[in-house]
Amino acid sequence: MKDELLTVKNLSAGYGGRTVVKDVELSVPPGRIITFIGPNGAGKSTVLKTIAGLLPPVKGEICLEGKNRTALPENQIARWMAVLMTERTVPELMTCRDVVSAGRYPYTGRLGILSGNDWTEVDRAMALTGVAFLAEKEFSRVSDGQRQLVMFARAICQRPRLLILDEPTSFLDIRYKLVLLSVLKDLVSRENLAVIMSLHELELARKVSDRIVCIKDGAIDRTGPPEEIFFGGYIAQLYGVTDDLLEQTRQRGITVEELHGI
Numbered sequence: 001m002k003d004e005l006l007t008v009k010n011l012s013a014g015y016g017g018r019t020v021v022k023d024v025e026l027s028v029p030p031g032r033i034i035t036f037i038g039p040n041g042a043g044k045s046t047v048l049k050t051i052a053g054l055l056p057p058v059k060g061e062i063c064l065e066g067k068n069r070t071a072l073p074e075n076q077i078a079r080w081m082a083v084l085m086t087e088r089t090v091p092e093l094m095t096c097r098d099v100v101s102a103g104r105y106p107y108t109g110r111l112g113i114l115s116g117n118d119w120t121e122v123d124r125a126m127a128l129t130g131v132a133f134l135a136e137k138e139f140s141r142v143s144d145g146q147r148q149l150v151m152f153a154r155a156i157c158q159r160p161r162l163l164i165l166d167e168p169t170s171f172l173d174i175r176y177k178l179v180l181l182s183v184l185k186d187l188v189s190r191e192n193l194a195v196i197m198s199l200h201e202l203e204l205a206r207k208v209s210d211r212i213v214c215i216k217d218g219a220i221d222r223t224g225p226p227e228e229i230f231f232g233g234y235i236a237q238l239y240g241v242t243d244d245l246l247e248q249t250r251q252r253g254i255t256v257e258e259l260h261g262i
Contacts, residue, residue, distance in 0.1 A: 010024075011057055014058045034212075078106035083163075128183050144171035163196075163197075210225065211224065
């Protein structure tokens with residue numbers, strides 16, 4: 001559809017030609033948050049990495065505004081899509097502001113020199129994510145949670161139309177989780193940004209998402225709005241919670257969501 005920012009057709013994602021998740025069909029319109037949930041090792045990150053271009057698809061098609069991404073220049077894709085994955089290297093001898101500024105490189109010339117407008121975007125992104133006070137701190141010397149927010153600022157600084165996030169709340173305490181998700185919701189609403197992400201915290205996924213994609217046993221098991229996915233006993237089924245374990249959690253006053261990392 002012409003109004004979709006991203007369309008995924010008959011996608012199989014995996015490593016070295018081996019399929020981990022098959023038959024992925026996905027359409028992402030602007031102004032929506034799509035969240036992948038599912039058991040550990042189900043393939044959520046593999047699908048996201050394939051959509052982001054970090055892994056080649058085993059088969060299938062990924063289209064950006066109706067155009068196959070293989071036909072688009074990388075610099076154009078970099079302006080259009082920003083990616084924040086859980087795994088990352090820690091750059092040495094770079095300040096947090098330097099790290100965030102890397103998000104502007106798709107807009108610079110061959111020499112990679114940032115303009116005054118680029119630095120304005122850098123400072124804006126750091127202010128939005130609450131890390132402006134870290135600007136001159138060495139990135140390798142701040143906490144894991146602060147690094148995560150700095151990398152989030154870098155992605156925002158790119159001014160993408162689509163943001164891909166793999167477990168963005170990892171390493172964050174509850175305060176920083178709320179900051180990140182609040183900024184994310186605001187950007188989606190105010191700038192019509194589209195977001196695809198994975199979350200293991202089910203209560204956060206339920207609160208922040210417009211649509212949930214459930215991955216299990218190498219395929220999409222179910223999709224729908226949160227009110228449908230988190231209804232009845234489906235979540236227990238998705239995560240393989242047995243009746244005996246479910247009864248034990250009820251007796252102890254523990255919810256299925258709490259059982260899975262909330």
